[in-house]
Amino acid sequence: DSDSLPPVSPRLHYAISDDSSTYKSVPLFMEENIRDPSVKDFYRKLKEHLYSRLSGKIEGEEISLSQRGLIDLRHDRIYFHKVLQVNYTTYDMRRSQDSINPRTHSDIIVRSSDPDTPYWYARVLGIFHADVKYGKQPYRQMDFLWVRWFVNDACQDKFDLRKRKLPRVHFIDALDDCAFGFVDPNNVIRAAHLIPAFHFGRTKSYMGQSVLGRRESDGNEDWVKFYVGV
Numbered sequence: 001d002s003d004s005l006p007p008v009s010p011r012l013h014y015a016i017s018d019d020s021s022t023y024k025s026v027p028l029f030m031e032e033n034i035r036d037p038s039v040k041d042f043y044r045k046l047k048e049h050l051y052s053r054l055s056g057k058i059e060g061e062e063i064s065l066s067q068r069g070l071i072d073l074r075h076d077r078i079y080f081h082k083v084l085q086v087n088y089t090t091y092d093m094r095r096s097q098d099s100i101n102p103r104t105h106s107d108i109i110v111r112s113s114d115p116d117t118p119y120w121y122a123r124v125l126g127i128f129h130a131d132v133k134y135g136k137q138p139y140r141q142m143d144f145l146w147v148r149w150f151v152n153d154a155c156q157d158k159f160d161l162r163k164r165k166l167p168r169v170h171f172i173d174a175l176d177d178c179a180f181g182f183v184d185p186n187n188v189i190r191a192a193h194l195i196p197a198f199h200f201g202r203t204k205s206y207m208g209q210s211v212l213g214r215r216e217s218d219g220n221e222d223w224v225k226f227y228v229g230v
Contacts, residue, residue, distance in 0.1 A: 005085060010095045014086045014185045016127060016143055022080040026073065037174045038125065038148065038213030046078075047071045049182035050142060054134040060113075074131035074139055081127040084145065088190040098191035100124055103215060107192040108147070110183060121169050121192050121228065122147035122183060125212060145183040148172075148213055150194075153225055166227040168197060174207035193229030200224035 008015040033039045047068040052059040084100045106124045126146035153168035172179040202221040
């Protein structure tokens with residue numbers, strides 16, 4: 001497998017392969033999946049994400065068309081990868097590693113910028129790199145994850161371990177501009193263990209038919225809610 005990873009040093013926070021054999025131009029990728037709701041504004045969101053990382057601007061702040069124009073992807077290409085490996089420190093201060101892939105083991109936990117919510121959760125839809133230029137700077141390789149975001153369940157009281165109830169999350173409605181986005185792999189803490197809340201059932205209300213926005217095993221439905229394994 002050309003995308004296989006050699007053993008990863010525990011000193012690195014993450015690793016993806018250096019293979020560049022599988023790629024596609026972003027405009028073609030969007031044209032081929034024009035009816036898929038997960039792909040809406042893919043290139044705009046990607047350029048805003050990369051601009052925030054390269055300029056130091058806080059992600060989520062408004063970015064103008066001229067600022068997005070400072071970001072150039074060589075040949076408009078994104079390169080696809082199958083696996084992301086993340087090293088992390090366990091509760092007993094040991095080093096461990098998670099292997100994340102969009103097909104099966106795809107949920108991640110990242111630090112939140114919201115003081116009332118320590119962590120955010122997302123499902124990885126794609127693992128990519130691109131050769132990116134910012135303004136007059138030279139091209140550099142940048143790695144990024146395409147994700148579908150979860151949000152905390154507003155129907156549940158604030159999480160408290162003393163209540164012996166696991167926190168709950170659910171997907172953001174696909175019509176919301178924040179439903180899909182990009183994550184710097186450096187910001188991934190580790191894989192997340194999200195457990196479907198089976199008694200709430202499944203739904204199509206979060207998103208219509210989508211090949212790219214769901215795992216193949218999920219069909220055209222989502223679990224209404226998930227418990228977060230802590």
